[in-house]
Structure formats: C-alpha cells, structure tokens
Amino acid sequence: MKWTQTLIPTLREAPSDAEIVSHKLLLRAGLIRKLAGGVYTFLPLGLRALRKVEQIVREEMDRAGAIEVLMPALQPPEIWQQSGRYETASNVLFKLKDSGGREWLLSPTAEEVITTLAANEINSYRQLPKNFYQISLKFRDEIRPRFGLMRAKEFIMKDAYSFDTTDESAMASYKKMYDAYTRIFARCGLKAFPVEADTGVIGGNYSHEFMVPAETGENEVVFCEACGYAANIEKATSGIPKTAAREIGAAVEKFATPGVVTIEALSKEPYKVPANRQIKTLVYIADSKPIIILIRGDDQLNETKLMARTGVVAVRPATSEEISPLLGAKPGSLGAVVNVPADAYVFADERIRGANDMTTGANEDGFHLRNVSIERDIKVHEWSDLRTVSAGEPCAKCAKPLKIRRAIEVGHVFKLGTKYSEALNATFLDADGARKPSVMGCYGIGVTRTLQAIIEQGNDKDGVIWPLNVAPYQVCITPLAVAPESEAMKLAEKFYAELTAKGVDVILDDRDERPGVKFKDSELVGFPIRIGIGEKSLAKGEVEIKPRHGAMQSIKVEEAVNAAMKLVSDGVAK
RNA sequence: CGGGGCGUAGCGUAGCCUGGUAGCGCGCUUGUUUCGGGUACAAGAGGUCGUGAGUUCGAAUCUCACCGCCCCGACCA
Structure with missing residues (x-):
C-alpha cells in the first residue's frame, strides 16, 4: 500500500x-x-x-x-x-x-x-x-x-x-x-x-x-x-482467619452511644470497640425485597457475591427511608438481635460465624448492644462468603500474602x-x-x-508499538525523496515489490513530507519495522533498518530485504 | 440513573468572573524556502461561539431549559 x-x-x-x-x-x-x-x-x-x-x-x-x-x-x-x-x-x-x-x-x-x-x-x-x-x-x-x-x-x-x-x-x-x-x-x-x-x-x-x-x-x-x-x-x-472466639460473655447488654453512627466512631473513646469486634448490619433491596446482611466491622461487602448467593437480578443498598420502618432505627444503629421482622432474611458472612463478644446496633437510634454472641443471639438464615478480599491477606491455598x-x-x-x-x-x-x-x-x-x-500494553511516548502479528503493516518503507526518478524512491519501489512478493505487509510512505514528519508518523502508528532510504547513507551503499522498539542499524542495500525478512521471521526484534 | 466537569474553525485552546471588534498554536490552500527527526517566511481559506428561550440598547460572556461529550459509581467482551 x-x-x-x-x-x-x-x-x-x-x-x-x-x-x-x-x-x-x-x-x-x-x-x-x-x-x-x-x-x-x-x-x-x-x-x-x-x-x-x-x-x-x-x-x-x-x-x-x-x-x-x-x-x-x-x-x-x-x-x-x-x-x-x-x-x-x-x-x-x-x-x-x-x-x-x-x-x-x-x-x-x-x-x-x-x-x-x-x-x-x-x-x-x-x-x-x-x-x-x-x-x-x-x-x-x-x-x-x-x-x-x-x-x-x-x-x-x-x-x-x-x-x-x-x-x-x-x-x-x-x-x-x-x-x-x-x-x-x-x-x-x-x-x-x-x-x-x-x-x-x-x-x-x-x-x-x-x-x-x-x-x-x-x-x-x-x-x-x-x-x-x-x-x-x-x-x-482468602485464607483469612475467622473471628477469634472468646469466652461467652454475659447476657446482651444495651448501652447508650449518642451520635455514634459509624464503625470508626464506635472504635474510639469512650467506647473503644475495635472494628473487628463489631458486626456491621447492612440492608439491601434484592429484586424489591429487603434483606439484612451481617459482616464484620472491618470488612467490606462484596455485592457480586451477594448477588450470586441470592440469585437475584439486582441488588442495591436500601435507603434510609426504607430502613427506618423496617428495623426501627436509622443506619448507624442497626442490628439483627432485636426488633427484626420475622420475614426479614438474614445473610451473614462466614468470617463472623461462631463469633461472640461482639458489638452491634440495637435497632434504636443512639444505642448499641454488647456481649452479642452471634449463634446465640441472632437468627441467621444463611451463612456464606460475602466479604471483599484485601491485598495482603493470606492465600487460601498456600497462605502467602495475596496481591x-x-x-x-x-x-x-x-x-x-x-x-x-x-x-x-x-x-x-x-x-x-x-x-x-x-x-x-x-x-x-x-x-x-x-x-x-x-x-x-504496547506503547511508548512516541506512539503505538504493535506486535508483528497484529500490526496493520509489518514494514514501513520510508524514502526521504519521493520524486519517481530519485534513487531513494526507485529503491523504495524495489524493496516494496520484493517484500510484498515474499508475503510481507508493506506500506510505502510516498508522501512528499519532511523526514521528521515521516519518522514521527511511522513511530506514532507503530509499524514494527521501518526501512529508511536517504541520500546520505545511499551514498555509502546503505539504508537503515529500524525496529519500532529497538536500535537503528545501517545495512548494505543488497542485504536490506533479507535483513527485514529476518526481523519478520524472528517475530521482530526487541 | 446518581455525583462531578466540559461544549468557541478539522485538532488543541484563550476570551466568560467584570456583557460592546472572536484571538492564538497545529492542520489546510497558494508561493518562496528547506531537504536525515513534526523547517522558515509570506499571503489566504475556514466560526449559526452545542440548541432554544429569556434578561439587555447590545450576549461566546448573565439566567433557564434541552441536547451532546468526558470522568467517578452500578452493568459487562
């Protein structure tokens, strides 16, 4: 072309x-x-x-x-x-x-x-x-x-x-x-x-x-x-361990937490409940039905896993307006211990299975519950893996840190x-x-x-770097003079015919443009191999072969086609 | 659909706040020049300033609506 x-x-x-x-x-x-x-x-x-x-x-x-x-x-x-x-x-x-x-x-x-x-x-x-x-x-x-x-x-x-x-x-x-x-x-x-x-x-x-x-x-x-x-x-x-069991504590105890509506706030003074001893209670709407999700305070819900578990078409977080009538409290004070509607389906993450001595919302604005033992105090309908893995957790297979x-x-x-x-x-x-x-x-x-x-995956500051197999053209012939009678153009035509005959996809840059423009364009488009033909090297009987992602080399005119073929058959030079 | 941003010549942009002649670079056309890394000089062409309404003597500029585009989120090859 x-x-x-x-x-x-x-x-x-x-x-x-x-x-x-x-x-x-x-x-x-x-x-x-x-x-x-x-x-x-x-x-x-x-x-x-x-x-x-x-x-x-x-x-x-x-x-x-x-x-x-x-x-x-x-x-x-x-x-x-x-x-x-x-x-x-x-x-x-x-x-x-x-x-x-x-x-x-x-x-x-x-x-x-x-x-x-x-x-x-x-x-x-x-x-x-x-x-x-x-x-x-x-x-x-x-x-x-x-x-x-x-x-x-x-x-x-x-x-x-x-x-x-x-x-x-x-x-x-x-x-x-x-x-x-x-x-x-x-x-x-x-x-x-x-x-x-x-x-x-x-x-x-x-x-x-x-x-x-x-x-x-x-x-x-x-x-x-x-x-x-x-x-x-x-x-x-991941192979992250379950929540450590502690001695079963006393009965569930309600305590006042005015203004505390985040995991982080509850983990600070004066409450000092670490996030990993909190149960995060989320309400989602799954195909228009509300479901309750329990997950550890320091974990993030994975919505895709939730969807896979529930088998529904769409899930979304419930709005505050939907939650309040359901659980009797606003987000920040939610829990699944008391005041949970009988028909509400409760999903819980495996990581908190068997956990006790946990703290969660009381379903009453401004109050939380401590000493919660999940299996004792919460009716969980279904346990499954619902959390999102984080970098650094141990691999489930070999325990090395995940990336x-x-x-x-x-x-x-x-x-x-x-x-x-x-x-x-x-x-x-x-x-x-x-x-x-x-x-x-x-x-x-x-x-x-x-x-x-x-x-x-294949580019640098100058443009695309095509792998040879998918490049629009494998070789770009760049004569620096394009008048039909010029040596450079005659040679370019000859190379073009020979390489084409050998089954190589070749493009000949026959534009009457400055060398800089042609070089820049060939690099921008990213042809894997460029053959530059100019008067200076032609005087020495040479042309230049430049892999897109490699060093330019001068080569004798009569060896140029073979050299290009070698680059093509090698899958092109590094 | 929710949140954020942007629409001015083919591309990139200034001008908008503070209303009054639409400007620059690249590209394009013509000529000269240059001839191995986006040449230089000169002359040119190219604009409903996204669309519509409003405010105003006057709108690219202010207001409203709509349309389009981009980014974050939900969706997926």
Missing part, C-alpha cells in the same frame, strides 16, 4: 475526550474515529489490525475444533423471553420495532439463537459434541460507554457455544477453549492470564476470565505469586450446564434412548477490546 493512496489521518494532539493512552493513540494514529458515544468507525489502518486479530481468533477456534457460523444481529424477543433473559438482561438490550410494530432485539450475545438452532438440528448423541462460533457485531446498551473501544455500545465479539452429552465431555470442551484462548492472546502479543470469575447474568457454575494487566483496567484481580491462584475480586476468597492489581477483561469462558438447553429444549436422544438436555458452555472474546488492550 502506498501511504498517499490510503487514509491515515494522524493527529499531533489527542482529542480532549480521550482519557487513557490506548484511546488517545487509537485516535492519534488514525485507527478509529468516533461517530457518537461508544460508536466508532474503523479507518483503514485500524481495520487491518482488527482483521488480523480476528484471523488469529478464527485460526485458533478452527484448530480447537469449533465451527464457524454467522447468526443474526436482529433477533426476535420470544426466544429471550423463553430463556428468561428478556427480563434479567433487560438493561443492556437494544429494543426496536419494525414498521409493522413488531418488536426486535439487537443481539448482545447469542445463547438463545444458537440453542434454538441446536434444538432444531441436533437430535442424537451421535452429533455431539459440537462447538459453534461466530465473529460478529454485538450491541449492548451500556449505561456508560467509555475509553473508546473498551466499553462500547457496538463492538465485535467472538462468541462460541459448545454442546456436549455429559458433564465430563463439557469439561473437555471447556478446556479446549481455555487452551485456545491462551494461544490466541499469546499470538496477539498480549500478556493475558486466566482468573476465576463470577458468572453474572449469563449464568452457569464455572468460569474463567482472561485478563490483561493494566492500570486503566476496569477489573481488580486478586492473585498469589507463590501458588498461582488468581481470581476476579468479585469472586476471590491485587487492575486488569482489562479480554475473554471469558463459562461452563453453562443445562440452563439454556432446558429452557429452549435443546435435547438429544442418548444411546440409552433417553432424551437429555445438552450440556453447554459459552466462550467470548472482545475482539475490539483486545485490539485496544494490545495498544494499552
């Missing part, structure tokens, strides 16, 4: 609506342009890089035995009602009507469609296992699109869906995808690692996310360097079980003549997000 024939609108300065480095570089390097919030046009260079990522994904899916299909973006709501997600995923669904008034959805994912397909086309265990995938536009009415392609209303996702006869077979399908994902991200030049994950609205019971470490990531990952444990903080647990870092989620694999196959009748006839629902898995890669993650 000749530079002047394509469109590479580089920018000296980033538009002010870009915040993070990868978003700025996507714009500055002329890869994308915004049409509206969360909606982008891919320019020629951005599209080339995107296609390369897609191709890697496609090759690895095929290699893992998945088969490519293409499902409609326009979907009828009936199948979503059947699966139950018309309600549970309602907040991200784009809904529209055709001219006849019939309602449609824009696909945010395709479990319903693929399961309907499987229900119709798969009848026998002999047809299984099968794994279908597609690479297509997805639509989600994100509450807040942000960071360019990171969270967009419209994005490209690879989604795959496996159907198996048994749980064991489904695990094998899962493992194949897990391994394929590991290869995909490695081939994209990304340092991505798998972590245990919550399953969210997709459902299912076993799941890993693939994470790219980045300060700008929207996720927090808890990990152990010693044993390799890693989990999304929404799911992570926390931020990351970008680029892929997610789920073991779904039979949730969708049962709802949508995707059954098969087994060898024993019994009709059974297929055991499903689903597997997603945010392709456009992966592209941005590559940039977020």
